[in-house]
Amino acid sequence: IKKDEWTIAIVGSRKISAYGRQVTSQLARELSQTGVTIISGMALGTDGIAHRECLKLKNRTIAVLGGGINTDSIYPSSNNQIAEEIVSEGGAIISEYPIGTPPLKQYFPARNRIISGLSLGILVIEAAESSGALITAKFALEQNREVFAVPGSIYSATSKGSNNLIKLGAKLITKTEDILEELNLKSSIE
Numbered sequence: 593i594k595k596d597e598w599t600i601a602i603v604g605s606r607k608i609s610a611y612g613r614q615v616t617s618q619l620a621r622e623l624s625q626t627g628v629t630i631i632s633g634m635a636l637g638t639d640g641i642a643h644r645e646c647l648k649l650k651n652r653t654i655a656v657l658g659g660g661i662n663t664d665s666i667y668p669s670s671n672n673q674i675a676e677e678i679v680s681e682g683g684a685i686i687s688e689y690p691i692g693t694p695p696l697k698q699y700f701p702a703r704n705r706i707i708s709g710l711s712l713g714i715l716v717i718e719a720a721e722s723s724g725a726l727i728t729a730k731f732a733l734e735q736n737r738e739v740f741a742v743p744g745s746i747y748s749a750t751s752k753g754s755n756n757l758i759k760l761g762a763k764l765i766t767k768t769e770d771i772l773e774e775l776n777l778k779s780s781i782e
Contacts, residue, residue: 596652598777601631601707601732603725604638604717605750612718612750613641615742619715620645622768626777629654631710633703634671634678634685638717638725647677654678654710657687658703659695667695704728705735712775713738715765719753726753729762738774740765 602620605612620630620642630646632639634655646653655678659665666672675685688706689699704724708714708731716739719725729739741762744751758764763774772778 596629596654598626598628598775599631599654599711600628600771601711601714601728602638602642602717603632603704603707603714603728604719604754605723605725606635606637606639607750608637608641608718609744609748609750611744611748612638616641616717617645619717619742619765619768619771621649623771624649624651624653626768626772628777631656631707633658633700633707634666634674636668636671640671640674643674643678646683647674647681650681652681653683655683655685656703656706656710657685657689657695658700659687660689660691660693661685661687662691665689665691665693665695700724701727705731708732708737709735711737713740713771715740715742715771716754716757716762717742718744718748718750719757720750721752721756723753726757729757738763740771740774742766
């Protein structure tokens with residue numbers, strides 16, 4: 593496998609539920625084990641969990657930031673350790689913003705187009721009705737990328753957006769093989 597030939601973005605809620613945490617851990621770990629490079633935004637919740645699972649396996653992951661690439665600009669600052677580990681494991685931290693650019697709210701939607709653009713498809717784990725993950729899904733559709741979503745409880749506010757994506761045609765994901773089959777990667781891996 594060529595480095596980054598197969599890439600999947602994993603995005604979702606910052607306020608992730610226990611269910612979302614479990615699903616993110618499992619899918620990120622299993623995708624990474626198959627040689628897929630995971631791309632995310634290094635935010636709290638879903639993003640951080642996806643990156644950490646790759647790092648536990650000593651596998652490559654890519655983080656796209658909504659600010660500059662320097663210690664003072666990483667948001668949240670508690671993810672500075674993750675950033676260091678990503679680089680030490682051969683991954684990448686990228687941004688379209690100059691060093692020293694603060695992580696302002698308006699930069700995050702724009703960085704989501706890069707997350708989807710670098711990926712064969714995006715996987716939405718949990719997303720509320722006004723989630724940034726839905727912005728990433730919109731960019732993915734505009735960029736002709738696959739959109740995958742994990743179903744969540746009909747009672748959970750953090751699943752309303754992802755459940756709606758499924759109603760609108762996103763591929764429902766219940767296991768890693770669903771993604772690999774949809775992207776015709778399963779036979780390449782075996």
